[in-house]
Amino acid sequence: MSGMCSERVVVVTGAGRGLGRAHALAFAAEGARVVVNDLGVGPDGAGSAAGPAQQVVEEIRALGGQAVADGGDIATTSGAASVVATALDAFGRLDTLVNNAGFLRDRMLVNLEEDDWDAVIRVHLKGHFLPLKHAAAHWRAEDRAGRTPRARVINTSSGAGLLGSVGQGNYAAAKAGIVGLTLVAAAELGRYGVQVNAIAPAARTRMTERIFAGSMAAPGEGAFDGMAPENVSPLVVWLGSTACAGVTGRVFEAEAGRITVMEGWRPGPTADAGTRRTPSEAGAAALGLLAGSEPPGAVYGAR
Template identity: 80%
Template sequence: MATSSDGHGAVRGRPERGEGELCAGRVVVVTGAGRGLGRAHALAFAAEGARVVVNDLGVGADGAGGSDGPARQVADEITTAGGEAVAHTGDVATREGAASLVATALETFGRLDTLVNNAGFLRDRMLVNLDEDDWDAVMRVHLKGHFLPLRTAAAHWRAEARAGRPPVARVVNTSSGAGLLGSVGQGNYSAAKAGIVGLTLVAAAELGRYGVQVNAIAPAARTRMTERTFAEAMAAPREGEFDAMAPENVSPLVVWLGSAASDGVTGRVFEAEAGRITVMEGWRPGPTADRGARWAPAEAGAAARELLARTKEARPAYGAE
């Protein structure tokens, strides 16, 4: 197949489509797309007709080092299959990196339709051993690395809407079960992933008027970041068996959320693992006691215990059982 390359390293050709054309014509940015879940998402979007900006710093599982190899390898994999992709190796947790990420999509493909925030790494420690640098590093890559690309993309989409070109824009953020329940030894990661849920809810409420839908996933899959968690599932399944922990199992939901077909779905959090998809219902008011006046401390405690007896038992944090 003949291909041609533009100044941004994108190789254009006729894609050999996968199962459909759900994202035909859409331009999708995936951060942290050099390996694991991000790579699976990028390939799945390309298989559905999207043109993909593959972002990755190429760092280690703890954020150390860096290489442009992983991003370029995934972009090459897409173009070799006949798709359209460009590698971006900037740091999305910086204002400059986030700006160049969006600019790469616009300059290479002329538009931006979907942002998948996925970049991250781990610095696991028990709280009493967790130092400030490890806290800051994880907060930076996960939470700031979601905020800055989201803010930059949202500014573009708002400008488009105000210019009379309302987008059909989608954002898929990546939280975690650790962000929903907590995870022993991952105080920094759990806090960052919980923050991503809060950011998702606010962004969905604020950006809907501009044609932007924002959702989050809490995936479970076998990646560099989870290899210890899923150590027993690391071995490849026997021939004919379903690989329940393959990252590719999560991507179909992400692709659908990133497509125009997800119209009307926003401000939601989904768990995705193996062949299971769950809508997480989040915080809702439960049993309530109202005396119409101020409680004394002992009375407040008695009321709280009575209310707790009428609620479902809280699920424990991961690793606490």
């Protein structure tokens, strides 16, 4: 390995399994010291266990790396503060935050309970905001003390948040919100030496196995496993390093060997009448503009 993240201290939330585990191991392989944050909950957020986080820590240590476990609930103020404190206490600094933790409670909108909405918005969206807030406060203080950081944040969105996904209204809304949060954070925190980007990964994890049942199975021995979580991690490691200087406020799709720069909302066809329209005139103008516009991407699961 190149040692791209040598001496950097990296926090990865939801790092006990799946994508988070792959990211933690990849950062460690590039020389980073890693805080492995995970509550050890089930795929729907139920329960908790310290085992998954500690197991990843032991994997990293067995390979000669440095890591500590953190069991803070990053969707609470105290838990988010604790994961930053864990990095500072264990390693004396914080350079990169990877917001990754999450779970699913999928339902069609008419069957989606308020508790399932609140739980998914809480873990994904609030669980991105609070660690970001506490890490940013630390980096701002460092900058004001004359120690401008070269800090990095990688947020985890989803194709569901970019295009929508049938049966995942809560998850899609949260992941779309993460993109908005990423853009704002990149604009606000650049003055303190912080770059903020997002990824929209596709990989085989506990969260996706029910959605893509049968289409994401591991290949035969020796074949390239396109849906392995480890395929996403190289981009995350690069975004978490100093090698990506100047890259901020961007969203990348990552799947197998493919990386795509996603281009979000921007003005398309427009028409200005110079005065107030009637409803019929507004409708005619809208239809004319739609005829000359790019059609939206298909919503996942739509027929």
